[in-house]
Structure formats: C-alpha cells, structure tokens
Amino acid sequence: MDTLKLNHTQIQAAVDQLTSQQDGVNRLLEMAMNSLMKAERSAYLEAATKGNKANGYRSVTGYGIGDSLSLQIPRDRLGSFKPTLLNVMKDQTDSLNELCFELYAKGLTTRDIESITETIYGQHLSKSQISRITSSLSEAMQAFRDRPLNEYYPILYLDATFVKTKRERVSSEAYYIALAVLPDMTREVIGIYNAPTESASFWDEICQDLKRRGLRQVDLFVTDNLTELDSTIEKHFNAAIQKCVLHLKRSILNKTKKQHRLEMASDLNAVFQLDNREDTKEALLKRAQDVSLKWRNYYPHLKRLEDGDWLSYYATYLDFEYEIRNMIYTTNWIERLNKAFKRTLKIRNSMPNVESVLTLLSKVAIDMNSSTYRHPVSRFQKSHLFK
Incomplete structure (x- = not known):
C-alpha cells in the first residue's frame, strides 16, 4: 500500500480534530512519542554495525496531562539501543519524586499527595510508593546534617522543639536545633539532633559531633535553661553563655498567682532593663536581690535570684555591645x-519514626538556609560585638 501523504493544512486539521476530543492531547502525545522513538531506532539500525535489527517493543507508562500515557519502547536484538526520550521520562520521574518530597515537607499527608499526583499526572502513586520516594531522600538529608562546619561562629543558638514520635508507643520527643550566626551576620542551621531523654551525656555527644565536623571556636552560646547544657559547653568550648531571659520570666510568671502577675512582670522588667544602654551586671544582680527579698515569702523559689553565679548566665548580654543585645538575650x-x-x-498527629522527623526538619532547615537565613541580620562584625 502506498504511504498516505498529507499536506500541512490537512495534518493541522487532523491534529485539531484529535486534540479537540476528550483526552485527545494525551493520545497525540502517545502517537508522537511512539513514532519518534520508532524513527530513532530505524536511524540507529541503519548506522549500526551489521547483524543488529529491530526486536519488538516493551510497554511502559509515562506521565501525561491528567492521565497516564501508554508508550511502546522500541528494542533491538543486541540490546544497545536506548531512545533519547527515555532521558526525558527519567527527568519526569525525578521531577515527580522531588514534587512528592516537597509536598510532604510542606505538611501534606501521603493521601493528599496520592490525590494530587493522580489529578495532575494521571499516575496513581500508592502510599507505599510515596513513602519510598520520601525515604530515598533521607540520605541527602543525613548528608546535610553531617556536612563539614566552619571552624568559627560568633554566636550559636541551641534550643529544642517537641514532636510526637512513635517508638514502641507515641510520645513527645525533643529534637535539638543548633542555629549559628556567621561572621558576616548571616545565619545557618548547623545541627539537628534527637534524644529520648535530655542528659549531660547527650549534650556531650552533640558538642563532640560539632567538633568532629570542624567547629573549633564560638564566642557566645545562647540557650534555654536546658539540663546540664552550660557545664557541657564549658567543658568543650571557651565561650560565654547567655540563657534566655524571656524563658526565665515566663517560668517565674507561670508560678505566680494571678493577682500578683502584673506587679511581678513589672518587677522583672525592672531587673532586666534591656533598653538601658548604661546597665551593668552588678546593677542587675542588685535589682534581682531586691525582687527576691520582696517576693520570697510568697514564692520561696525566687530566693535563687540572689545567687549571683546562677543569675550571671542570664546577664551575659551586658558584656556585649548595646547594639546587639536585643538579638542575644533571648532564643527568639x-x-x-x-x-x-x-x-x-x-x-500529622504523630510521626512514624525518628528518621522521618529528622528528614522533615532537615528539609525545612535547608529551605531556611537558602532563603531567610542568607540575609545579614546586622552590619556589626566580630570586632564590634564586644565592649
């Protein structure tokens, strides 16, 4: 039979008629891709060494527009022919994997992602497939958490967030975050850790990990009142420590009767005079003693405000230039x-395991590092940080 020959106008009319039908675009894509791969094989075999020839097709599924595509991949007898379009399909798969992980990292559940991928690509991905996709990226997130660090950071913030995580049962577990300020005053998440319980040995492991990855010097650690953290930091680094003033205030006010809270808050603000450029540690400690004497009959635990060694950790910000005190007196x-x-x-009501939490937190940290934290927070360099 003679090959049917159509002019440009006739071809355009046929394409218009096909694409106007329901799912016509996908069917046109199928025909075009199958024809291109078949033509590519013919050209390959013409240029190939003698003895090779066509050897049928294998069926695969591609991603269309709201539906899947049925594609026929041409084969050759020697198994050496690989259509160029296979690279395009691999890129599609990689892009879909990245999309699934991005959606998962933004908070969507696996069921949500199933629905989205089926609507957009016409490709149903099961919960287990999506789980495998997200799990396949956990190695990259692990590499992020294990990456080498700078030798020096002026300021390092340490704090914890709690996430419901399943081990033998579901419970809230602490995940500890290390956020560093670089010499150019940009920021960077440099550590994410999990431990079922907080202890001196756990903080020792974190400090050792930071040093293993290259950290040698920090000028100031800013932390909450985490158990055994201050003594562990002092063991590993010659650095000042500032404990969060806001957390201390909240802790005191939470243990104060409702009728006393307004006055107590005013007294605490008088102790920590954050807007007083001329304030000193000695003056702060004296004001704290006065507040303790005023309230300790009602609240005996406030007697600790008279302990200069303990309270000095909350007054370290006064050793620094006034211009940066508002960024170091708290872990905000x-x-x-x-x-x-x-x-x-x-x-998510809870996470299935620790690794899934670490993976998600790492992805959020990477996004923050590449966007929010790449902008300097201050014009001050190291030489301007100290009095």
Missing part, C-alpha cells in the same frame, strides 16, 4: 525556626 530567633517546623508537622 531559633523559636521562629521551631514555628516553621510546627507548620510542617501540624497536619
């Missing part, structure tokens, strides 16, 4: 990061 910066973690995790 890292708490903003914790809020980003919560937004990602809030849809």
Whole structure:
C-alpha cells in the first residue's frame, strides 16, 4: 500500500480534530512519542554495525496531562539501543519524586499527595510508593546534617522543639536545633539532633559531633535553661553563655498567682532593663536581690535570684555591645525556626519514626538556609560585638 501523504493544512486539521476530543492531547502525545522513538531506532539500525535489527517493543507508562500515557519502547536484538526520550521520562520521574518530597515537607499527608499526583499526572502513586520516594531522600538529608562546619561562629543558638514520635508507643520527643550566626551576620542551621531523654551525656555527644565536623571556636552560646547544657559547653568550648531571659520570666510568671502577675512582670522588667544602654551586671544582680527579698515569702523559689553565679548566665548580654543585645538575650530567633517546623508537622498527629522527623526538619532547615537565613541580620562584625 502506498504511504498516505498529507499536506500541512490537512495534518493541522487532523491534529485539531484529535486534540479537540476528550483526552485527545494525551493520545497525540502517545502517537508522537511512539513514532519518534520508532524513527530513532530505524536511524540507529541503519548506522549500526551489521547483524543488529529491530526486536519488538516493551510497554511502559509515562506521565501525561491528567492521565497516564501508554508508550511502546522500541528494542533491538543486541540490546544497545536506548531512545533519547527515555532521558526525558527519567527527568519526569525525578521531577515527580522531588514534587512528592516537597509536598510532604510542606505538611501534606501521603493521601493528599496520592490525590494530587493522580489529578495532575494521571499516575496513581500508592502510599507505599510515596513513602519510598520520601525515604530515598533521607540520605541527602543525613548528608546535610553531617556536612563539614566552619571552624568559627560568633554566636550559636541551641534550643529544642517537641514532636510526637512513635517508638514502641507515641510520645513527645525533643529534637535539638543548633542555629549559628556567621561572621558576616548571616545565619545557618548547623545541627539537628534527637534524644529520648535530655542528659549531660547527650549534650556531650552533640558538642563532640560539632567538633568532629570542624567547629573549633564560638564566642557566645545562647540557650534555654536546658539540663546540664552550660557545664557541657564549658567543658568543650571557651565561650560565654547567655540563657534566655524571656524563658526565665515566663517560668517565674507561670508560678505566680494571678493577682500578683502584673506587679511581678513589672518587677522583672525592672531587673532586666534591656533598653538601658548604661546597665551593668552588678546593677542587675542588685535589682534581682531586691525582687527576691520582696517576693520570697510568697514564692520561696525566687530566693535563687540572689545567687549571683546562677543569675550571671542570664546577664551575659551586658558584656556585649548595646547594639546587639536585643538579638542575644533571648532564643527568639531559633523559636521562629521551631514555628516553621510546627507548620510542617501540624497536619500529622504523630510521626512514624525518628528518621522521618529528622528528614522533615532537615528539609525545612535547608529551605531556611537558602532563603531567610542568607540575609545579614546586622552590619556589626566580630570586632564590634564586644565592649
């Protein structure tokens, strides 16, 4: 039979008629891709060495527009022919994998992702397939957590966020975050860790890991009042420690009767005069003693405000230039990061294991490092940080 020959106008009319039908675009894509691969094989065999020839087809499924495509991959007898379009299909698969992980990292459940991928690509991905996709990227997230560090960071924030995680049963577990300020005053998440219980040995492991990855010097650690953390830091680094003033205030006010809270808050603000450029540690400690004497009959635990060694950890910010005190007297910066973690995790009632939490937190941290934290937070360099 003679080959049917159509002019450009006739071909355009046939294409228009086909694409106007329901799912016509996908059917046209199938025909075009199958024809291109068949033509590519013919050209390959013409240029190939003698003895090779066509050897049928194998069926695969590609991604179309709201539906899947049925494609026929041409084969040759020697098994050496690989259509160029296979690379395009591999790119499609890689892109779909990345999309699934991005959606998962933004807080969507596996069921949500199943629905989205089927609607967009016409490709049904099961919960187990999506789980395998997200798990396949956990190695990249592990590499992020294990990456080499700079030798020096002026400021390092340490804090914890709690996530419901399943081991033998579901319980809230702490995930500890290390957020560093670089010499150019940009920021970077440099550590994400999990431990079922907080202890001196756990903090020792974190410090050893930071040093193993290259960290040698930090000028200031900013932390909450985490168990045994201050003594462990002092063991590993010659650095000042600032404990979060806001956490201390909240802790005191939470243990104060409702009728006393307004006055107590005013007294605590008088102790920590954050807007007083001329304030000193000695003056702060004296004001704290006065507050203790005023309230300790009602609240005996406030007697600790008279302990200069203990309270000095909350007054370290006064050793630094006034211009940066508002960024070091509290762990607010890292708490903003914790809020980003919560937004990602809030849809899920609990996480299936520790690794899934670490993977998601790592992805959020990478996004923050490449966007929010790449902008300097201050013009001050190291020489301007200290009095």
